Amino acid sequence: MKAQDLKARLRGVLAFTPTPFTPEDHIDVEGLARHVDFLVRSGVHAVVVCGGVGEFFSLDLDEHRTAVRTAVESVAGRVPVVAGIAHGSRVAGTLAQFAESVGADGLMVNPLYFIEPSEDGLVRHYQAIAAATSLGLIVYSTKGAIATPALMERLAAIDTVVALKDEVGDIRMFQETIDRLGGRMAWINGMAETFAAPYCVAGAQAFTSGIVNFAPEVTLAVCGAALAGRWEELRDLVARKVRPLASLRERRRGYAIAVVKEAMNLLGMPGGTMRSPLVPLAAEDRDDLRAILEELRLR
Numbered sequence: 001m002k003a004q005d006l007k008a009r010l011r012g013v014l015a016f017t018p019t020p021f022t023p024e025d026h027i028d029v030e031g032l033a034r035h036v037d038f039l040v041r042s043g044v045h046a047v048v049v050c051g052g053v054g055e056f057f058s059l060d061l062d063e064h065r066t067a068v069r070t071a072v073e074s075v076a077g078r079v080p081v082v083a084g085i086a087h088g089s090r091v092a093g094t095l096a097q098f099a100e101s102v103g104a105d106g107l108m109v110n111p112l113y114f115i116e117p118s119e120d121g122l123v124r125h126y127q128a129i130a131a132a133t134s135l136g137l138i139v140y141s142t143k144g145a146i147a148t149p150a151l152m153e154r155l156a157a158i159d160t161v162v163a164l165k166d167e168v169g170d171i172r173m174f175q176e177t178i179d180r181l182g183g184r185m186a187w188i189n190g191m192a193e194t195f196a197a198p199y200c201v202a203g204a205q206a207f208t209s210g211i212v213n214f215a216p217e218v219t220l221a222v223c224g225a226a227l228a229g230r231w232e233e234l235r236d237l238v239a240r241k242v243r244p245l246a247s248l249r250e251r252r253r254g255y256a257i258a259v260v261k262e263a264m265n266l267l268g269m270p271g272g273t274m275r276s277p278l279v280p281l282a283a284e285d286r287d288d289l290r291a292i293l294e295e296l297r298l299r
Contacts (some may be wrong), residue, residue, distance in 0.1 A: 001080060002134070002136070003136030013046075014208045015039045016208055022285060026059075029066060037075075040074075044221055047079060048108060056084050057086070058202040068081075068102060082107065082138065084108045089129065094132075111145035126158055128162060135160065140190070141156060141164060147166075163188055189204040190243075262280065262281045
């Protein structure tokens with residue numbers, strides 16, 4: 001898929017799928033394939049593999065390749081598949097080339113960790129990835145790795161940089177970036193269902209979700225209400241069906257992923273185990289999750 005085609009397709013719900021691990025700590029390839037197919041059949045608009053929910057930071061390079069290939073084969077062209085790529089420029093470029101070779105439609109450049117490169121260094125990072133692949137690139141802005149309006153203006157000079165996923169939560173800065181660049185980028189709310197209203201009003205055309213993995217009907221209802229401007233309906237959906245899950249995901253470090261995986265497991269889906277250094281839910285939190293799923297009639 002050409003970069004501009006990806007930009008046009010980044011609308012609606014972008015499902016961030018977890019990477020299921022077996023008790024022996026291997027990727028559950030069949031489970032991943034089955035789950036990606038479930039997401040597509042549920043009506044999501046794109047699938048993202050090897051993102052934060054996908055524990056990209058715990059995957060070795062062969063596992064990363066396996067996850068990307070599995071997602072592409074399972075989706076079979078029905079919706080765009082975006083592969084998260086990470087690490088330094090050289091490794092990221094290698095992963096980008098592989099993703100393109102197996103048919104991924106775009107790339108999300110995951111934030112660097114442990115280091116905080118200068119703006120010049122980040123521009124060079126994206127230039128190096130763009131030189132390695134023709135796929136469209138999504139900038140991932142988050143706390144500790146903020147893509148400021150000034151940086152986005154510089155990255156916009158790279159033809160294949162086509163979108164911004166904003167996970168900072170600063171609506172004023174997000175709006176300023178849109179004001180500067182307008183239709184040059186696709187604009188993605190990276191704060192999920194809870195912030196659908198303010199990001200949609202600011203100009204976001206899509207939002208990312210982890211909850212969609214086990215409650216796609218909730219996420220798609222939020223998306224429909226937000227895009228149609230049905231604000232009362234949206235507030236009700238978020239208050240009753242999203243916030244209890246979001247609050248649990250914020251209860252302890254690592255729970256943003258653990259809650260998604262455990263909810264899937266409780267519902268008979270291939271969530272799989274956590275990979276160290278992340279840990280499963282505490283027993284009392286698992287009980288709370290079970291009660292929330294029952295309240296939402298998901299069990």
